Amino acid sequence: MTAFDSLEFRRTLGRFATGVCIAATVDADDHPVGMTINSFGSLSLEPPLILWSIGNGSSLRPAFEKHGYFSINVLRVDQVALSNTFAMSPGDRFAGLDWTAGLGGVPLLNDCLARFQCAVERVLPGGDHQLILGRVVALETFDGEPLLFYAGGYRRIGDSAGGW
Ligand SMILES: Cc1cc2nc3c(=O)[nH]c(=O)nc-3n(C[C@H](O)[C@H](O)[C@H](O)COP(=O)(O)O)c2cc1C
Numbered sequence: 001m002t003a004f005d006s007l008e009f010r011r012t013l014g015r016f017a018t019g020v021c022i023a024a025t026v027d028a029d030d031h032p033v034g035m036t037i038n039s040f041g042s043l044s045l046e047p048p049l050i051l052w053s054i055g056n057g058s059s060l061r062p063a064f065e066k067h068g069y070f071s072i073n074v075l076r077v078d079q080v081a082l083s084n085t086f087a088m089s090p091g092d093r094f095a096g097l098d099w100t101a102g103l104g105g106v107p108l109l110n111d112c113l114a115r116f117q118c119a120v121e122r123v124l125p126g127g128d129h130q131l132i133l134g135r136v137v138a139l140e141t142f143d144g145e146p147l148l149f150y151a152g153g154y155r156r157i158g159d160s161a162g163g164w
Pocket of ligand 1: 035037040059088089
């Protein structure tokens, strides 16, 4: 038994500010698929590993687990609409978007702050999510300001900051 409820857990986790990314891969029909995530993190420098988690109930879980490659596309502050599309849209989330096929054909957003191409290193069970470890095989950075997620909402650097 825990001494806190799930709402308190979520609210407290929300005090950790993150960036916002789109994780993308290719499904069994060779279609580009992707979803908004903020569980992205660094894991290891040598070898270069990153991690993120996918909900067990996500429709994209089979694609990410089976394809073998995925991309992580870090969003800019002006890409809230894109983040919402990849978190909520039931249809083709890549429709009308400018993207390039990377390793294994995985979609790379041409408009973003940074992108990582990764090979699936391991998938580990973690409660109601699966932890996906990726070996980074290519990376790029571009100019711009990051989109942040904090306390359940989108933020930009400098929001309600008193300076430090
Ligand atoms: C800011 C933000 C961060 C999110 N982070 C994650 C995440 O790390 N892992 C996850 O499984 N879902 C995350 N989601 C939810 C997914 O984007 C959402 O459930 C998406 O619709 C999943 O695709 P599906 O509906 O095809 O399963 C996040 C949503 C938002 C708005």
